Amino acid sequence: MSEADTPVFRRCRFQRGPALGDLVELPAVLREFRAGTCDPKRDFCAAPERGGRFIGSAPAEGPRGRSTSRSLPAMHRSRLVGVVFDTPAAQVGLEVDFWSKALGTPTYSPPGEEQFTALIGAVPDLFTVVQAVGDDAPRYHVDIETDDLAAEVARLTALGAESLTRWKDAFTMRSPGGHVLCVVPVHSDPETFARTAHAWP
Structure with a gap:
């Protein structure tokens, strides 16, 4: 042939x-x-x-x-990729210091996105991040990474989630119980994503 x-x-x-x-x-x-x-x-x-x-x-x-x-x-694939500590900007330094010492992890802020501070290796296969927010309501949210943003947002919407806002390629949603989550592009390394992501029709 x-x-x-x-x-x-x-x-x-x-x-x-x-x-x-x-x-x-x-x-x-x-x-x-x-x-x-x-x-x-x-x-x-x-x-x-x-x-x-x-x-x-x-x-x-x-x-x-x-x-x-x-x-x-x-099909598309998605997985829980991160837990984010949303923290009032004035308290971020204290929050990062607390969680770094509590979990015994080093920290890292990516250049140009200093509002995010990662707690390196806090949870295997997940990103754990302290994020500075512009309000005074400390809270948590989770990130779901996917290889098809539109398909994952549609899937979660069909399950009862509500779309709220978009920042760059991150879609903020609210679960039926009122919890905030973000749908983001794949951030983890290919091996981790391939090993742990779910496939959805």
Whole structure:
């Protein structure tokens, strides 16, 4: 079979997940595959999900044994990625000092986003962050990361959440019980996201 006859999906290779031998997708490349712009020379593409379900398209045998493209249901993935201590700006220094010592963790503020202070390694596989807020109401909220923001916001809305605001690529929502959460792009490393994220139809 010539290069031209070989389906793109056949030329793309998979990455094996570290947990149960699952095959997991690489989100950025998956978007390229859905758009039909997967580069076969780079050898990346979509991959099967847990339980034998697939993302994107998979090859199927056509007439005379030739492979054809068969579309299968698209999915997205998401996971709880962070716990955030929303703290009045005037109290952030005290709050960071308290939690750093209480949990025995170093801290880090990303350049240009000094309102966030991460407590490094406080909870395995999760970000724990102190965030300066402009009001006087200390509280907590959680972050959910996803490889498809629109799909995850729609999923949570269907479950009863209410959309509140958007800041950059972070969508703030309120759960049915009144708790605040944010839907954000994938922040964790690819291995952690692949190992711990849930796949949603």
